[in-house]
Amino acid sequence: MDALRARLDRATAAAAAAGLDALLISPGSDLRYLIGAGGSSFERLTCLVLPVGREPVLVVPKLEQPGYAGVPTDALGVGVATWVDGEDPYELVRKALKGTGRVAVADMMPALHNLRLRAVIGGEQVLAGPVLRELRMRKDAAEVAALRKAGAAIDRVHARVGEWLRPGRTEAEVGADIAAAIVAEGHELAEFVIVGSGPNGASPHHSLSNRVIEAGDVVVVDIGGPVAEGYNSDSTRTYVLGEPREKDVWETYAVLQAAQQAAVDAVRPGVTCEEVDAAARQVIADAGFGEFFVHRTGHGIGLDVHEEPYIVAGNDLPLEPGMAFSVEPGIYLPGRWGARIEDIVIATDSGAESVNTRPHELVVLPA
Structure with a gap:
């Protein structure tokens, strides 16, 4: 758990050093690196929101929340925002960001979600890969x-x-x-x-x-x-x-x-x-x-x-x-x-x- 918390801290510090206001991480290897569970990307949005200077939030469909049961979110200081069909998960991301700015999006985030997030949160969006690969290249x-x-x-x-x-x-x-x-x-x-x-x-x-x-x-x-x-x-x-x-x-x-x-x-x-x-x-x-x-x-x-x-x-x-x-x-x-x-x-x-x-x-x- 300490290793995961350190990774989250290093990721947000690297984001700040790169002039970013937040990282948006969808299911995949980047998410597994940061919280210990990679999940799966379907038509329903799952997204870890890592704002600089505030606690992270995992936005996840309620029906897929059990797949993250092994993630020690409380110990990691990661909030969890669930949603059900009919609700707008992209608004949950916008609320977690608390404003627009320069945001880095996971390289492999599906366009289905990336384009919707771009429309909702505004601001400048770039790839998160250049930030995260600096961390992931050096194995502990x-x-x-x-x-x-x-x-x-x-x-x-x-x-x-x-x-x-x-x-x-x-x-x-x-x-x-x-x-x-x-x-x-x-x-x-x-x-x-x-x-x-x-x-x-x-x-x-x-x-x-x-x-x-x-x-x-x-x-x-x-x-x-x-x-x-x-x-x-x-x-x-x-x-x-x-x-x-x-x-x-x-x-x-x-x-x-x-x-x-x-x-x-x-x-x-x-x-x-x-x-x-x-x-x-x-x-x-x-x-x-x-x-x-x-x-x-x-x-x-x-x-x-x-x-x-x-x-x-x-x-x-x-x-x-x-x-x-x-x-x-x-x-x-x-x-x-x-x-x-x-x-x-x-x-x-x-x-x-x-x-x-x-x-x-x-x-x-x-x-």
């Missing part, structure tokens, strides 16, 4: 512990992939088994499962298909999901069924492994996100595969699978201890095969801590 000890828990859970799934990945099965069949294991090994759900076999592995965001996996296939397996605390895992390993059909697999994969390690080695306080990206990209480019590395090196992770900071060219944000993000370079040869290695790392005072400990070598499974 409890958040780091949750990320470690998620990393260990997904490592246990990767350790079992050989139970399901074999010739004669479809990607969809393998993916269903992996999804069940993600839950069995400690996640709340399987947020995503990618099984990209053979030429499908050359598509970084391939999901699952009815392609039958064959002996000699290189297979990219990218999986993750949230644990009970809401924090996510995300880890990729690349497998091969027997001896790879294409002769350049081992040499190419060695380049990828060196690139991933170079990026992890580059992580330390003060190094910029784009410098970490460049460390991986340079190794791949020097080996002649630059055009086949088609995405950023990484993304932040926490209550969302993708959040700040992004490890990408053009991002000159210096790393700080507590920042958590993926390091996941890939090489994708269209129509042939692809490979990716992904760990989640946490910036420390002196370097990087990986929450994933599975080996980085190309995993050979029986054909």
